[in-house]
Amino acid sequence: MKIKTIYESNYKYVMERDDMSLKDSNNGNLTVSEALRFKKDRENTYRERALKLFPWICGHCGREFDGKRLRELTVHHKDHNHDNNPPDGSNWELLCIYCHDNEHSRDQVADAYDQAVPDNPAENSGGVNPFAGLGDLMKGNLPD
16 A cells, blocks of 8 residues: 655645545545645645746745755745735745845844934933034134
8 A cells, every 4th residue: 555645734644545535634534625625725825826937946046946945945025915916926036945034134124223213312322422522623623
């Protein structure tokens, strides 16, 4: 008896050749029609569509992916809106997990630097401005 393991969206199914039923490791048996429905649902996800549209290459570092390593290739939404999934894939790019993390880390750093600065620069520098009065000194106005 041959056993084939199928992974579908966080569920592990074992397909046994004898009775052609799928055994869900969580809930018992699934029929072949249910398995086909799961497969069709998976094919309709934006990741599966992106993998059909684009070459399996990271858009940033250029690494190529296939086989087991294909799971390391992720879909990045260029506008960061996961609901914006056009059929032509114009809002997607395939990135490896490392470049994808780097892309989102850049946004977090930019957001941190984008926070409002206080009006008083002394509050920002800890209360001491080492260049206070430097302009006067350079013009020759020495303090008394």
